Amino acid sequence: MASITASSSPSEYRLPLRQRLAVRGIDGVTLLVLPAFLFLLAVFVYPFIYGLVLSFTPKEGGLFGNYQKFFSDPFLYDTILTTLWLAVPVTIISIAIAIPVALRVRLLKHQRLLTTILVLPVTLGTVLVAEGLLNYLGPQGWFSRTLIQFGMIDRPLKLTNNYWGVFASLIITGFPFTFLLTLSYVSGIDPALEQAAATHGASSWQRFRHVMLPLLVPGLAIAFCLSFVQAFAVFPSAVLLGAPAGPTRVISIAAYQAAFEQYDYSMASAIAMIMAAVQLLIVVAILVIRNMFYRGSTAGGKG
Amino acid sequence: MLLASSPFREIRLDQMSRAFGAHNALKSVSLSIRKGEFIALLGPSGCGKSTALNCIAGLLATTGGGIFIDDKRIDTLKPEDRGFGMVFQNYALFPHMTVRQNIGFGLKMRKVAKAEIDKRVEEALNLVRLQGQGHKLPGQLSGGQQQRVAIARAIVIEPPLVLMDEPLSNLDAKLRLEMRAEIRRIHNQLGATTIYVTHDQDEALSLADRVVVLRDGEIRQVGVPSDLYERPDHLDVAEFMGYRNRLTGKVVAKEGDRATVTVGNATLTGTARSSLKPGDTAVIAARADDVVAGEKSAQTVEAVVETIEYRGREFVGTARTAGGLELVFHAGQTAELGSSIWLSVDPARALAFAA
Amino acid sequence: MIRDTTIAAKLWITAVWVLVGFFVLNLLAMITTVIFSSFATRWLGTWLPAGWTTKWYFTAWTEFQLGDVLLVTFQIVFAVVALSGILGVTAAYALARRDFPGKKLVMLLFLLPLLVPPITFGIPLATVLYQAGVGGTFWGVVLANLVPTVPFVILVMIPFIEQIDPKIEAAARVFGAGTFQLFIHVLLPMLLPGILAALLLVLVRTVAMFELTFLTAGPTSQTLVVALYYSVFASGVRAVQSIDAMAVVYMITTLVWLLIALRFVNPTQIVARAKHQQTAA
Numbered sequence: 001m002a003s004i005t006a007s008s009s010p011s012e013y014r015l016p017l018r019q020r021l022a023v024r025g026i027d028g029v030t031l032l033v034l035p036a037f038l039f040l041l042a043v044f045v046y047p048f049i050y051g052l053v054l055s056f057t058p059k060e061g062g063l064f065g066n067y068q069k070f071f072s073d074p075f076l077y078d079t080i081l082t083t084l085w086l087a088v089p090v091t092i093i094s095i096a097i098a099i100p101v102a103l104r105v106r107l108l109k110h111q112r113l114l115t116t117i118l119v120l121p122v123t124l125g126t127v128l129v130a131e132g133l134l135n136y137l138g139p140q141g142w143f144s145r146t147l148i149q150f151g152m153i154d155r156p157l158k159l160t161n162n163y164w165g166v167f168a169s170l171i172i173t174g175f176p177f178t179f180l181l182t183l184s185y186v187s188g189i190d191p192a193l194e195q196a197a198a199t200h201g202a203s204s205w206q207r208f209r210h211v212m213l214p215l216l217v218p219g220l221a222i223a224f225c226l227s228f229v230q231a232f233a234v235f236p237s238a239v240l241l242g243a244p245a246g247p248t249r250v251i252s253i254a255a256y257q258a259a260f261e262q263y264d265y266s267m268a269s270a271i272a273m274i275m276a277a278v279q280l281l282i283v284v285a286i287l288v289i290r291n292m293f294y295r296g297s298t299a300g301g302k303g
Numbered sequence: 304m305l306l307a308s309s310p311f312r313e314i315r316l317d318q319m320s321r322a323f324g325a326h327n328a329l330k331s332v333s334l335s336i337r338k339g340e341f342i343a344l345l346g347p348s349g350c351g352k353s354t355a356l357n358c359i360a361g362l363l364a365t366t367g368g369g370i371f372i373d374d375k376r377i378d379t380l381k382p383e384d385r386g387f388g389m390v391f392q393n394y395a396l397f398p399h400m401t402v403r404q405n406i407g408f409g410l411k412m413r414k415v416a417k418a419e420i421d422k423r424v425e426e427a428l429n430l431v432r433l434q435g436q437g438h439k440l441p442g443q444l445s446g447g448q449q450q451r452v453a454i455a456r457a458i459v460i461e462p463p464l465v466l467m468d469e470p471l472s473n474l475d476a477k478l479r480l481e482m483r484a485e486i487r488r489i490h491n492q493l494g495a496t497t498i499y500v501t502h503d504q505d506e507a508l509s510l511a512d513r514v515v516v517l518r519d520g521e522i523r524q525v526g527v528p529s530d531l532y533e534r535p536d537h538l539d540v541a542e543f544m545g546y547r548n549r550l551t552g553k554v555v556a557k558e559g560d561r562a563t564v565t566v567g568n569a570t571l572t573g574t575a576r577s578s579l580k581p582g583d584t585a586v587i588a589a590r591a592d593d594v595v596a597g598e599k600s601a602q603t604v605e606a607v608v609e610t611i612e613y614r615g616r617e618f619v620g621t622a623r624t625a626g627g628l629e630l631v632f633h634a635g636q637t638a639e640l641g642s643s644i645w646l647s648v649d650p651a652r653a654l655a656f657a658a
Numbered sequence: 659m660i661r662d663t664t665i666a667a668k669l670w671i672t673a674v675w676v677l678v679g680f681f682v683l684n685l686l687a688m689i690t691t692v693i694f695s696s697f698a699t700r701w702l703g704t705w706l707p708a709g710w711t712t713k714w715y716f717t718a719w720t721e722f723q724l725g726d727v728l729l730v731t732f733q734i735v736f737a738v739v740a741l742s743g744i745l746g747v748t749a750a751y752a753l754a755r756r757d758f759p760g761k762k763l764v765m766l767l768f769l770l771p772l773l774v775p776p777i778t779f780g781i782p783l784a785t786v787l788y789q790a791g792v793g794g795t796f797w798g799v800v801l802a803n804l805v806p807t808v809p810f811v812i813l814v815m816i817p818f819i820e821q822i823d824p825k826i827e828a829a830a831r832v833f834g835a836g837t838f839q840l841f842i843h844v845l846l847p848m849l850l851p852g853i854l855a856a857l858l859l860v861l862v863r864t865v866a867m868f869e870l871t872f873l874t875a876g877p878t879s880q881t882l883v884v885a886l887y888y889s890v891f892a893s894g895v896r897a898v899q900s901i902d903a904m905a906v907v908y909m910i911t912t913l914v915w916l917l918i919a920l921r922f923v924n925p926t927q928i929v930a931r932a933k934h935q936q937t938a939a
Contacts, residue, residue: 013317013369016379022364023322025758028837029751036749036808037764043786044771044779044805051782100674115925117682120689123916124909125866127887131905132688134890135695135898140703142687172685184926204667226773233775236868240890252777256873265785272781276774362828382831389832395825399847408843412834460833 055270066270076271079251080278086163086238086250087231090170094178094227095220102182103212115183118176129169130240134160137168165241166248170231178227185219186212221290225283232279251275311372311463313337314496319378320367321354328354330520331368336498338463341490343511344500345543351520352500353468359498360466361385372463383412388457389466393473394449396441402428402452403437409460427455430489447478454486458493465490467499471506483510504543508532516540536576538586538656546588548630548648550604551658554583562655567626569604573653584658591619591631593649596638603645606630608638622646689909696902718903721896722885728911731881734796734871735864738803739857745804746811747853751845753812754819755827768809776806776869784873794876802870807860814859818852819845851922858919865912882908 021027058065070076105111121129137143137159144156159165189212197211235252242248255275259268314336321329329351336342344352357363359370361382370378377385388409396405406427410420428437431451441449450470457465470486471479487510490497501507507514508528516523516531524536535541538549552566562575564585571587579585597603606622609629618634622644632646696714698707718724753765771779783802784793792798822845830844846853868883875884886908889901 013367013376013378015365015367019364019379023366025756027364027756030756030758031752032748032837033752033764036745036812037767039745039804039808040767040771043783043801045767047783047786048779050786054782054785097677100670101678104671104674105678112925114678114682116920117685119916119920119925120913121685123862123866123912125868125883125912127868127883127890128692128905128908129688131886131890131901132692134893135691135902136684136688140701142691142705143684145705172688175681180926187926229773229775233777233869235777236872236887240887255777255781259781259785260873268781269785272778276778279774279778360828360832362831381836382828383834383836385832386834387832389829391825391829393823393825395823395829397826397830397844397848408830408835409833411843412839456829456833466832 051269052273054266055273058266058270059264066267067274069267070270070274075249076254079249079254080274082248083232083234083250083252084278086166086170086234086248087228090167090174090231091178091224091228093171094175095182095224097175098179098182098223099216099220101179102186103208105183106186111183115180118179120176121173122176122180126169126173126235126237127240129172130237133165133169133172133237133241137165160241162243163247166234166238166250169237169241170234173237174227174231177230178223181223181226182216182220185216185223188219189215217290221286225286228282228286229279232282233275251278311338313373314464315371316355316359316368317371318368319355319358319365319370321351321358321363322366328520329358329365332517332520332522333368334515334522334525336464336496338496339494341487341497341499341510341512343507343514344498344517345502345504345507345514346517347502347543350517352502352517354520355517356466356468356498356500359464360387360389386460386462387464387466388460388462390450390453390457390468390470392469394441394453396449396452396456398441400440401437402433402439402441402444405441405452406437406455406459408456413460423459424455427459430458430492431455431485446474447482450474450482451485454489458489458495463496465495465497467497469501470499471501472503479506486510504545516543534574534576535654538588541576541588541654541656545590546654547591548587548589548594548632550587550589550628550630550648552585552587554579554581554585554655557581561650564655566604567624570601571604571648571653572602572650573648573655575655577655577657579655579657586656586658587648587653588656589648589653592633593652594630594632594646595649596620596632596634596644597647599645600647602650603647604630605643606646608640608642608644611638611640613637692902692905692909695899696906698899701899714897714899714903715907717897718900718907721900722889722904724882724885724904724907727880727882727885728907730796730879731865731911734799734803734879734881735861737796737800738807738864739860741800742804742807742811742860743853743857745808746856747815747849748841749808750812750815751819751841754816755824768812771806771809772813776867777873779805780870780873783870787874793874794879796879798874798876799871799879799881802874803864803867805870806867807864810863811856811860814856815849815852818849818856822848855919855922858915858922862912862915862919865915882911 018027055066056063058069061068105114108114135141139156139158143159144153147153147157148155159168193215194207194211197207202210233252234250235256238244238248238250238253244253251271252275255268255271258264258271316332316334318331318333319329320327320331332355344355346352354363358365358378361378361380365378368378369376397408400408403424407420407424410423424437428434431454433448433451433455436444436448441452444452453470467486471482474482483506489495499507499510508531511528513525514528514531515525518539524531524540531540532544535544535546542549550564550566550571552564552571554562555565555570556563557575557579560575561572562579562585563570563572564587566587573587573589599605604624606624608620608622611618611620611634618637620632620634620638622630622632624630630646638644694707695701697710697712699709699711701707749768753761780802783805787793787798787801792801826848827840827844830840835843865881866883868887871881872884872887875881880888886901886904889896889904893901
């Protein structure tokens with residue numbers, strides 16, 4: 001019964017490449033990621049790099065011609081401020097309302113109806129919301145009519161074709177988005193934590209401040225970033241509901257006009273790159289603030 | 304349905320190794336398995352036995368060595384090309400297929416004709432005694448029945464080798480004994496070659512023709528069950544085989560393979576399993592069955608009774624020596640907790656290892 | 659749950675619900691306005707329209723060539739759904755089951771198109787597509803729409819796949835299934851609920867995807883939402899009611915799929931992908 005073959009000279013067998021790759025996690029299954037990966041390289045990464053390069057080959061001027069033009073022409077560089085002036089308040093308001101609402105909705109047994117209603121504007125999209133708000137907020141619309149009926153105003157409010165129209169449309173689509181994100185984070189927190197805090201005598205404000213908020217901060221920072229980026233890219237409602245030539249000439253309008261009205265793809269790419277840079281800047285700022293907040297709260301963990 | 308017709312003589316693992324990063328889960332394991340053998344891979348969790356099985360099945364790539372059927376190298380093949388049968392710990396039945404479809408899966412993948420599949424599935428159902436259950440989904444079966452389906456699925460393809468990964472660990476104690484007998488019956492009836500992974504030495508000893516004890520990714524001992532049970536080569540194998548009492552002392556005499564060791568005031572004798580000479584430190588290992596309470600003598604160890612349990616017909620207790628060592632013993636009558644007793648170790652059954 | 663019984667707490671809770679009520683009321687009123695207007699004979703300076711009619715739907719159908727637009731919309735949407743399903747599910751399977759060097763980077767690449775707003779990457783993408791000659795064509799629109807939907811399918815499917823016991827796939831392989839057979843006979847049937855949910859969501863998103871379609875569509879490859887944009891943009895040319903009739907048609911096409919999708923997923927998942935997957939089986 002010769003059982004154990006004598007481990008004589010360590011005669012190593014050559015392992016085929018397939019096997020050596022498999023040990024590192026690369027085999028036929030791993031290769032399935034390739035089609036999607038290559039596709040996105042081709043239609044996402046490549047256009048982005050192409051756009052970046054294109055933005056440095058302007059129709060006129062040197063390497064930075066487009067960027068010099070953008071930052072010297074108030075008609076162009078003001079679009080950043082105009083967009084921020086819409087996106088920042090909308091995001092802050094959405095987050096500020098979403099937190100208390102999500103904390104209450106979390107306690108509901110039947111959230112489904114409410115979340116379904118709120119997902120409507122997100123799925124219907126900005127074009128439909130713009131069309132609806134044109135009617136609803138217009139001088140003849142139900143909104144002003146109701147306020148007049150209650151004697152709160154004398155004449156219809158001007159809420160369309162200006163800043164407030166775009167603002168309202170961003171809230172209508174942005175708040176549900178922010179809320180549903182926040183709700184998913186809030187629901188992820190174990191309710192036992194809050195109950196534990198309550199049994200230790202924490203009031204509802206203290207429970208929020210010392211238990212829920214620190215746990216929520218990472219999620220809220222993400223929600224803020226996503227909501228902001230969405231709002232900053234406002235386009236159809238700024239055209240349809242706002243005053244695209246003036247107060248709501250947002251940066252995406254400038255990019256669109258450069259590309260499809262002046263056919264200056266180089267300039268359009270430059271504006272798109274600036275748009276991406278501003279978004280990136282804000283997102284990085286938020287994440288840095290979050291990290292500071294987070295470190296602070298754990299260091300000050302003595303209560 | 305007889306697997307005996309599959310034409311091969313042996314399956315050979317030659318220095319099979321597997322590393323996960325810097326961790327060597329299998330270190331150069333070599334073993335040859337003859338056709339028709341039932342081999343148990345036995346060891347505690349993390350010893351590498353499941354890694355070994357997965358490497359043989361092809362589910363894990365090896366990082367060294369080779370696997371051969373006779374002279375054909377198979378460790379370079381994909382699992383689907385090796386043609387083995389496998390029974391998984393949690394059965395891994397396809398939840399969306401009926402029992403029949405589950406059993407016939409391997410045949411379908413081999414593009415066997417429909418009529419032939421039906422015939423062989425029916426035979427397999429009979430073999431595992433699941434007549435009339437073929438139309439059910441796995442979710443509608445009990446654990447024991449699911450296990451039978453998993454076994455039928457593995458053997459219906461008439462594989463040269465059947466791999467079993469702790470197939471009984473999810474079953475309750477009674478069913479486990481029943482299925483153990485079933486597995487051996489099916490193995491014998493088909494003349495299959497089986498590698499069976501388990502951490503339960505009872506299972507390994509009662510089922511296998513040969514048991515392979517693995518520890519830290521290395522083979523510690525290979526042998527027929529009675530060999531392993533009565534003559535373990537290493538202290539850790541002994542421990543795994545139920546030698547729960549271990550008394551450390553000095554070797555005072557060595558006659559043939561008998562070593563005499565003084566432990567405290569007692570002189571104990573056992574069969575030497577390591578090379579020992581007088582003056583060496585040694586461990587006397589004995590099972591609970593072989594440690595009995597009795598009269599005080601030069602061959603007994605004094606200990607204080609800590610627990611005593613009635614096991615039907617006799618008692619099993621634990622007692623602690625003055626040195627703080629816990630011993631497990633058998634006694635014909637009960638003993639009072641806290642009382643001193645004298646324990647003797649059967650010299651014919653005790654083993655002595657180098658410490 | 660903890661009950662707050664102080665007056666301040668009750669006031670606060672009431673305030674929160676009033677706020678939610680106000681939002682929902684306005685939202686529903688806005689949608690109702692569109693629906694009412696689409697059935698109105700004349701609606702000027704009154705609470706309700708002067709009379710009701712369905713003629714605007716017939717007007718809209720001919721004026722905006724809704725038949726053609728709907729056909730194009732569904733052709734584009736189904737192409738996007740099918741392709742993102744194939745590309746997304748296979749990639750998700752690889753990502754759920756394998757650890758390989760550079761996996762984090764690959765995940766980041768799949769995350770970015772969902773984080774970067776479409777208008778930002780849409781302009782350079784449209785530029786490239788027009789240079790390649792597919793801008794303004796059917797396939798140009800499909801390609802552009804696949805950019806966010808492929809990653810979306812991947813991120814939705816990964817948790818679905820992870821919840822399947824890998825031993826089942828191991829069993830399929832040991833018993834002789836190659837990767838393709840494994841997909842057809844084992845994975846696809848087991849993943850069907852998840853794939854269905856993911857693809858329905860892709861469908862809803864693609865019907866409503868304005869920016870990418872707008873930037874890449876030509877006259878014959880417009881989807882409903884882009885046609886709606888142009889008609890609102892040129893409002894004054896057509897009667898408001900007929901634009902609203904078109905808006906209602908758009909709403910219905912979106913909402914039907916949304917309601918079907920909501921049978922499989924939670925509304926929060928439409929926004930918060932990949933998080934808290936329900937274990938549909």
